[in-house]
Amino acid sequence: MIVCVCRRVNDKAIAQAARCGASFDDIQIDMGVATQCGQCESSARAVWMQCRPSQPTAHLQLQAKAPAPA
Numbered sequence: 001m002i003v004c005v006c007r008r009v010n011d012k013a014i015a016q017a018a019r020c021g022a023s024f025d026d027i028q029i030d031m032g033v034a035t036q037c038g039q040c041e042s043s044a045r046a047v048w049m050q051c052r053p054s055q056p057t058a059h060l061q062l063q064a065k066a067p068a069p070a
C-alpha cells in the first residue's frame with residue numbers, strides 16, 4: 001500500500017528500513033517520506049513505529065526470518 005503519494009513510497013519499504021534500524025529521520029532523508037506535502041507523516045510514523053527493532057514483536061519477526069546458524 002502506498003503511504004507517501006508524493007514520493008511513491010509504500011509501507012513495505014518503510015517497514016523494511018525500520019526493521020534494519022533506520023530512524024524516521026533516515027527514512028525521510030533516504031526515501032523523501034513526509035518531506036513534500038506532509039500528509040503521510042502520521043501514517044508513515046505508525047508503520048515505522050510498528051516495525052522498528054525496539055518493538056518486541058518486530059524482534060520476534062526478525063528472529064523467525066533469520067537463517068539458522070551453520
Ligand code: FES
Pocket residue numbers: 003004005006007032033034035036037038039040041
Ligand atoms: S504524501 Fe508524503 S509528502 Fe506528500
